[in-house]
Amino acid sequence: MRNDFLPFSKPSISEEEINAVSEVLRSGWLTTGNKNAEFEKSFSSYCGAAGSVALCSATAGMHLLLKALDIGPGDEVITPSMTWVSTVNMIVLAGATPVFADVDKQTLMVTAESIEPCITDRTKLVIPVHFAGAAVNMDPIRHLCEEKSLKLVEDAAHAAGTEYKKNRIGAHGTAIFSFHPIKNITTGEGGMFCSDDHALLDAIRRLKFHGLGVDAYDRKSQGRSPQAEVLEPGFKYNMTDIAAALGLGQLARLDRFIAQRAELAARYLDLLADIEEIIPLSIPEYEMRHAWHLFIVRLDTEKAGMDRNIFMNRLKEKNIGTGIHFLAAHTQKYYRQLYPMLQGTLPNTEWNSARILSLPLFPAMSEADVDDVVQAIKEVLQ
Numbered sequence: 401m402r403n404d405f406l407p408f409s410k411p412s413i414s415e416e417e418i419n420a421v422s423e424v425l426r427s428g429w430l431t432t433g434n435k436n437a438e439f440e441k442s443f444s445s446y447c448g449a450a451g452s453v454a455l456c457s458a459t460a461g462m463h464l465l466l467k468a469l470d471i472g473p474g475d476e477v478i479t480p481s482m483t484w485v486s487t488v489n490m491i492v493l494a495g496a497t498p499v500f501a502d503v504d505k506q507t508l509m510v511t512a513e514s515i516e517p518c519i520t521d522r523t524k525l526v527i528p529v530h531f532a533g534a535a536v537n538m539d540p541i542r543h544l545c546e547e548k549s550l551k552l553v554e555d556a557a558h559a560a561g562t563e564y565k566k567n568r569i570g571a572h573g574t575a576i577f578s579f580h581p582i583k584n585i586t587t588g589e590g591g592m593f594c595s596d597d598h599a600l601l602d603a604i605r606r607l608k609f610h611g612l613g614v615d616a617y618d619r620k621s622q623g624r625s626p627q628a629e630v631l632e633p634g635f636k637y638n639m640t641d642i643a644a645a646l647g648l649g650q651l652a653r654l655d656r657f658i659a660q661r662a663e664l665a666a667r668y669l670d671l672l673a674d675i676e677e678i679i680p681l682s683i684p685e686y687e688m689r690h691a692w693h694l695f696i697v698r699l700d701t702e703k704a705g706m707d708r709n710i711f712m713n714r715l716k717e718k719n720i721g722t723g724i725h726f727l728a729a730h731t732q733k734y735y736r737q738l739y740p741m742l743q744g745t746l747p748n749t750e751w752n753s754a755r756i757l758s759l760p761l762f763p764a765m766s767e768a769d770v771d772d773v774v775q776a777i778k779e780v781l782q
């Protein structure tokens with residue numbers, strides 16, 4: 401057994417990045433400024449996005465999006481229940497109704513086929529989630545949304561660096577990225593709203609900072625023009641330059657991180673292949689680059705003769721950390737009570753929600769760490 405605990409995720413922060421953050425701290429300008437503008441530009445250029453707005457989180461991006469699209473009471477938003485609860489929370493807090501599309505059993509992603517039956521006269525918006533670093537099959541969903549005149553926004557929290565048919569996620573349409581510390585790149589907390597819709601980008605830029613038509617930072621006078629007036633009531637969701645400086649360093653290393661993650665994932669796939677109780681997610685067959693944000697497996701609880709939570713505890717006793725991405729939103733207490741009629745209606749989501757766990761995967765891990773995880777799994781299953 402390993403002597404030290406192996407967490408399921410750990411950010412990789414370089415001395416250069418620490419120095420870049422220190423430089424901002426010494427500069428006299430901490431909040432949204434030059435570093436933000438530079439980070440937005442670099443991120444747009446990395447993804448091929450027409451424009452980007454840096455925010456304090458992806459959840460904030462989702463909140464601003466619903467506000468900008470005027471989504472509220474009477475409106476329905478289609479999204480998977482197999483997602484982080486933040487999206488569902490934002491929909492409900494906006495007074496709208498989430499409608500859950502079931503996911504593919506092997507990839508945990510929604511499809512045009514699972515979305516279509518959820519569409520009603522009240523549907524306004526569809527939010528597919530790129531899962532674990534893999535890409536949703538977007539073409540059929542784009543086609544469906546065009547046909548039905550629905551807005552489409554991609555939850556790209558797991559998809560920084562993911563490619564779909566030769567394009568990076570963010571290059572087309574609207575996508576929201578997260579830089580929470582477990583994600584492929586981090587700014588401590590942060591998010592990026594990318595879009596090719598310039599009117600929407602303007603609305604997000606305005607709403608992220610009090611509804612003033614300006615950033616915190618006036619690039620000429622170094623300080624917001626005191627005369628700026630509120631155009632509509634907005635929020636306070638801007639990113640600090642402290643965070644943006646870290647983001648710039650991380651973004652420059654993203655492709656290397658992905659290559660390291662991909663090597664570790666390949667080793668997991670290889671070593672887990674002959675453990676019949678462990679079922680990794682399938683890799684979609686359409687053309688894509690997997691960003692390997694998470695390495696998710698399902699425990700065949702029937703074959704293992706133990707439930708997922710016990711399995712996770714046994715691994716923890718062997719110094720192996722794991723996570724759950726995610727407990728289906730509709731099965732969590734508040735939503736269980738709000739939507740009792742939904743229980744049992746999303747078979748693939750519910751089957752996975754009870755069996756998934758995320759194994760350790762982060763760039764600084766070694767192949768020996770992967771071997772330790774697989775060894776611990778074998779011992780627990782014996």
Ligand SMILES: *Cc1c(COP(=O)(O)O)cnc(C)c1O
Pocket residue numbers: 456457458459460483484486487529555557558577578579580590591
């Ligand atoms: C992390 C995550 C979010 C939220 O991102 P924050 O930056 O923490 O707000 C949204 N959706 C998914 C699928 C996520 O994994």
